[in-house]
Amino acid sequence: xxxxxxxxxxxxRLRYAVPAAVASASLFLAACGGGxxxxxxxxxxxSSGAPAADVLxxxxxxxxxxxxxxxxxxxxxxxxxxxxxxxxxxxxxIEVKATYAGKYDDAITKYKAAIQSKSTPDVIQIYDIGTRxxxxxxxxxxxxxxxxxxxxxxxxxxxxxxxxxxxxxxLNSMPFNTSMPVLYYNxxxxxxxxxxxxxxxxxxxxxxxxxxxxxKKAGGPADYGFGAAIYGWLLEQxxxxxxxxxxxxxxGRDGKATKxxxxxxxSVEVVKWWQTMVKDGLAANTGRDTKAAxxxxxxxxxxxxxxxxxxxxxFSKAAKEGGWELGAANYPHIKAGTEGGPIIGGASLWINGExxxxxxxxxxxxxxxxxxxxxxxxxxxxxTGYFPISKGALEEPSDVEYRKANPLFDVAVKQLENTKLSKxxxxxxxxxxxxxxxxxxxxxxxxxxxxxxxxxMTKAAExxxxxxxxxxxxxx
Amino acid sequence: MTTTTGEPVLAEHDPDRPNQPPxxxxxxxxxxxxxxxxxxxxxxxxxxxxxFGLFIFWxxxxxxxxxxxxxxxxxxxxxxxGFVNYTRLFGDPDFLQVLWVTFAFTVLTVIPxxxxxLLIALLLQSRIRGVRFFRTAFALPFAFSVATASVIFGVLxxxxxxxxxxxxxTFGVDKVQWLTNPDLALWSVxxxxxxxxxxxxxxxxxAGLGALPEDVLEAARLDGASGLRLxxxxxxxxxTPQLFFLVxxxxxxxxxxxxxxxxxxxxxxEDRTTTLVYSIYExxxxxxxxxxxxxxxxxxxxxxxxxxxxxxxxxxxxRKVFYR
Numbered sequence: 001x002x003x004x005x006x007x008x009x010x011x012x013r014l015r016y017a018v019p020a021a022v023a024s025a026s027l028f029l030a031a032c033g034g035g036x037x038x039x040x041x042x043x044x045x046x047s048s049g050a051p052a053a054d055v056l057x058x059x060x061x062x063x064x065x066x067x068x069x070x071x072x073x074x075x076x077x078x079x080x081x082x083x084x085x086x087x088x089x090x091x092x093x094i095e096v097k098a099t100y101a102g103k104y105d106d107a108i109t110k111y112k113a114a115i116q117s118k119s120t121p122d123v124i125q126i127y128d129i130g131t132r133x134x135x136x137x138x139x140x141x142x143x144x145x146x147x148x149x150x151x152x153x154x155x156x157x158x159x160x161x162x163x164x165x166x167x168x169x170x171l172n173s174m175p176f177n178t179s180m181p182v183l184y185y186n187x188x189x190x191x192x193x194x195x196x197x198x199x200x201x202x203x204x205x206x207x208x209x210x211x212x213x214x215x216k217k218a219g220g221p222a223d224y225g226f227g228a229a230i231y232g233w234l235l236e237q238x239x240x241x242x243x244x245x246x247x248x249x250x251x252g253r254d255g256k257a258t259k260x261x262x263x264x265x266x267s268v269e270v271v272k273w274w275q276t277m278v279k280d281g282l283a284a285n286t287g288r289d290t291k292a293a294x295x296x297x298x299x300x301x302x303x304x305x306x307x308x309x310x311x312x313x314x315f316s317k318a319a320k321e322g323g324w325e326l327g328a329a330n331y332p333h334i335k336a337g338t339e340g341g342p343i344i345g346g347a348s349l350w351i352n353g354e355x356x357x358x359x360x361x362x363x364x365x366x367x368x369x370x371x372x373x374x375x376x377x378x379x380x381x382x383x384t385g386y387f388p389i390s391k392g393a394l395e396e397p398s399d400v401e402y403r404k405a406n407p408l409f410d411v412a413v414k415q416l417e418n419t420k421l422s423k424x425x426x427x428x429x430x431x432x433x434x435x436x437x438x439x440x441x442x443x444x445x446x447x448x449x450x451x452x453x454x455x456x457m458t459k460a461a462e463x464x465x466x467x468x469x470x471x472x473x474x475x476x
Numbered sequence: 477m478t479t480t481t482g483e484p485v486l487a488e489h490d491p492d493r494p495n496q497p498p499x500x501x502x503x504x505x506x507x508x509x510x511x512x513x514x515x516x517x518x519x520x521x522x523x524x525x526x527x528f529g530l531f532i533f534w535x536x537x538x539x540x541x542x543x544x545x546x547x548x549x550x551x552x553x554x555x556x557x558g559f560v561n562y563t564r565l566f567g568d569p570d571f572l573q574v575l576w577v578t579f580a581f582t583v584l585t586v587i588p589x590x591x592x593x594l595l596i597a598l599l600l601q602s603r604i605r606g607v608r609f610f611r612t613a614f615a616l617p618f619a620f621s622v623a624t625a626s627v628i629f630g631v632l633x634x635x636x637x638x639x640x641x642x643x644x645x646t647f648g649v650d651k652v653q654w655l656t657n658p659d660l661a662l663w664s665v666x667x668x669x670x671x672x673x674x675x676x677x678x679x680x681x682x683a684g685l686g687a688l689p690e691d692v693l694e695a696a697r698l699d700g701a702s703g704l705r706l707x708x709x710x711x712x713x714x715x716t717p718q719l720f721f722l723v724x725x726x727x728x729x730x731x732x733x734x735x736x737x738x739x740x741x742x743x744x745x746e747d748r749t750t751t752l753v754y755s756i757y758e759x760x761x762x763x764x765x766x767x768x769x770x771x772x773x774x775x776x777x778x779x780x781x782x783x784x785x786x787x788x789x790x791x792x793x794x795r796k797v798f799y800r
Contacts, residue, residue, distance in 0.1 A: 115550055295637065437763075442746065
């Protein structure tokens, strides 16, 4: 009798336990279910064209432009300044309301939810690797429609920057914050190691040779001669400086890309080189967190690193505080003498047309045009260190002044101007580009931890196959 | 204390089994009264039912539906695909690793966090000066949010400037890559998680120890039990309800851990800290993914795992629990 009672008691408790488990597991399901709605038919519906140019004159009252961005810290301050300048110029006509939508990844996730609830902002800033997705989401009006309507002269825009965001010479979105990769090195450590501080290494072999003199292991002054984050962007750059394409279909410019090519011989060569450097104690493996590699370079543990122009300010400050001299140079090539150059990175501005009033589209265009203007771009460049998209911005007196104070920035300017625009340097357009970048990092990381480079990169590239197919079939 | 049957007396008055209300099967006119009572009961239950339904059961149903559908690039269901998401899931060799990591992480966090908390709780029972201070101090991790604690641990784990390597360095140990060494990362994240959970476990166990019946302890002492013998044979059995509670809650909690993984390792290196929940997040929300179908299939697997483990715990482990 006693046993039956207690087993009944157990059963009772079990009955409590099951809902408890369901409840707890459902927490995550709730999050997953959140994205499903029935909206977002995404049809063209005539909303992909520019409105009539005089629509704003006919509109009464103030047209409010909702603007979502992904800038924080000092970048956000500089952006807020630009927005309030624009609002002051358009008092009584247009008012831009800027909202921080989280980091790039969060912003695009939020944007997807907004598409489903038909509440997209008038203007949104989306990272470079979201470009193909933005085109396929069919929510936006291409910049080219406005440019053609206004017969606007866009020769002031840097072609190497607009190239990324163009297909068939038609501009989809307006580049805004732009950065480029460069090679940074510690001149003081170079001198200590007996290397010429004015001759930074410009290819893989040269970096290794320098690292052999710089690294502690070989009796050099730095912990490691070389070190960079496991960051897919850097691998993309090596492929581009080699003049090769990252994905097929002419880097996704001739048609929808169907596979990535970071398992190609050139790419594997980079990975193998990197792996051997780490194995031989000449390079540090600081993991995927870019901040870790930055910190190591700032504190003088690394003599050479690869980073974006966006780090110039932080590195200069660290050099000044640490009493060493910073150097910057072109992004290295795999082999000397290859024809190619780096791809720009950053983000661009998109104008949403689907479910938006004509007056808003026009007001959004005026705002975008304002941000792309040389004066705004000079101000933006000085305030943030991002590369100006306007050639004229570099001639603005304030900008000339800025570059006099930060002469290393001219390295990036020259690098961009000397890069021949090709499909390789335009960069790969791929719907699942964020995933591709991550997969390449998986491969690189595995290799740095000892997996065979070819095997690691092939596995990473193959893991994307089904995702690319799925993406392509769902946007047909 | 019945020791002969192994099934203690306890079921006879079980606090978890409140007196069942007498079933209203009366012959007189109580029929309508019972009916009204049922409506009243329903009224009381309604708020809870609505909230549960809206936030727990509806999403659950929705997830089941999503898991058998494809997803377009915006995250909309793109039509019924049957069990494709599930077959893809179980055909994926990486998924096996995800399950293994989830299991390892749970074991590495639940057991140490209870064991260490128990040890501290026992030590804090001693009547020394300032014990109240220590009680508060040791329970303090409970007051930290996962995000805050993770950021702090991130700083401690920093290979170049972190305190941990600083200490090791004074002993001549070379830099340890706490979070980027594939063989070490899971241990580091688990260690941080154990720290976060100790505070709560300590509170529960201290309360349990404080409520031990003085007469039973007294009797045991009179019988000559002391020290370890007293702890093992008297205190531990009396503490089993709290320990059991912590195992169940801790397991569910660990299976759902997310913040520390996102902040400390982002699932890396080489996905060696990608647990099931983190994998769901990655498929659904990270890197511009919106594979809600695939993520929902994983969520179903998580649900079933949690159900099985909880059922096992209640079915097997609870036999050892000593309810007074």
